[in-house]
Amino acid sequence: MKKIHILHLYPNEMNIYGDRGNLLALKFRLQQHGIEPVIHFHHAKQALPQKIDIVLGGGGQDSAQSDIQNDVLRVGNKLHRLAEAGVPMLMICGMYQLFCHRFVTQDNQEIKGIGIFNAETIASNMRMVGNLKVSSEFGILYGFENHSGRTFLAKDQSALGKVLRGNGNNGRDKTEGARTNNVFGAYLHGPMLPNNPNFADTLIALAAKNVFGEFKPTKLDDQLAELARAGASKRAY
């Protein structure tokens, strides 16, 4: 059976907003598409595995973010090389912020990121919490945001999508998330992949084309996701 290797970054620390669901969604959908998922968890101070076809990272608490920050910097070069090679990655919330250049805290301390996204995040004392709706090239994306950092993209940095309801990156410029090559950053919990199956299959297709040269999708039954999305579209921010 064909195999796809998923690397899940810091599952013990960056796990607070249900982003574990993204891993479940990839695992489940890969199996449905006839591909065997092989899951690798990455913890601080460990070596990265040899084969990496998809990378996932989730949201965590501020304290967890600073616990793992040094390790992110340590493996940063390898992640850059994977990004350049076109490996699809999805970084949510806290991990998205660490994939930008830096995070500036309330007391003006700088937390360095690895800069795969040409962007930076500034702490604010307003928390942006609510049902987020975003238009993107992968269709409408639904999720729930919960962050106080405001992320600002550099002029040459493309966003993942445009905010239709909610705050997204910073509550000001209507951008949500970022995309560099096949690396995606987003503030969408929900979790993002089960609620946006189209996008989940996009990640799978990108990985499958990298590894096998082609992707022959199976038609999956996404009626429940469609029903959940119809519900989400009606919820106020």
Add this chain to the structure above:
Amino acid sequence: MPGLIVERLLPNYLANMLAQLPEGVVVITGTNGKTTTTKMVVELLRFNGKRVLTNPTGSNFTRGIISSLTRQARITGRLPFDIGVFELDEAYAKHFVAQVKPRFVLALNVMRDQLDRFGELDTAAKLIAQTLNEATEGIIINDDDARLVKYAKQSGKYTAYFGVSNKLRKHFPVDDEIVAVTKTTQKASTHQRIVELIDFSGQKVTFAISGHKHAVELKLTGQHNFQNAAAALALAYTLLPQVSSKYLVQQLASIDPAFGRGQKFTLKDGSQLELILVKNPAGFRQVLASYPVAQKPTMFAVNDNYADGRDTSWLWDVDFSALKGKSVPLTSGIRAADMALRLSYDNVKVKQVEPDLQAALKAFCNLRGDKLLITTYTAMLKFYKMLIKQAGKKL
């Protein structure tokens, strides 16, 4: 007089009124188990002759307590009670203890919950720490929750510990263990515990109180409530030094489940329906571990109103693989589809997605046999009313 008006007109009303209580005030806080634990403490104190003032379920903030005070005070302004036992939400506890200094604070646990409200788990934890700092005589702490133990040490207060035995530890994961993928074995605590949950089998539960073992058959269901009972015993034992531990444990036997927390309703066909509240991943996991969800028809209802937590992402931190390959007759609530979607990713089939609570309950009650209705808070309130109406009882 509504609590809000009194609170505005007489800002010291709460402190002045409660200062009359000869045996003072104790506070119970934490993420999970507050309501049931408070009920147990109140009943244990009452069994032993204390006149107890407590807050009505669900109004665990200062205004609710003031409303209940204005109703219960005598015309002279005297309160006919010996002691106040209050369940307080993490956020409101801080405001309450700023006005009223509790003799003891009992802290149950800190778990991820309502993060749309608190932002982070650490925020909720710090609120609990601030509450602990206001206790005048001492604090009672879950020895298995490392966050609470840390805050207890920092507070410098007299601390009494309760916990579960090493053997049972795996049944009661703390927050960090809920989603972590690597299992770490925590170091066994070296604290002297005044109460320890030693063992349970079915409804038979064994506690050790200051080293003496006592077993009891509980009416309260759910293994989490066995842990809550240890907490309640720890506080009651501290407040009632003259009562023997054996009596306290025996007295637990007659206590019924709290509102919507495992309450049983008899339906028209004679079958029983258990109404079980879930609020967060830890609680949901405890419920799945405690009740026979794979054997009895089970309906899951999820709302996303403020009191439920507006973000339903937490459902993905609950492991439903115990139901793998099985089917669930119904999901309901505003987020019925999200619940069904979550189950589908653990290979659990959902036969019907019915967001309307009334229609769902009707269809569910038509199924044969004893049933489990597992529901978030605002849906629970509505189901409760419908079930009471159906049973022909008064609210």
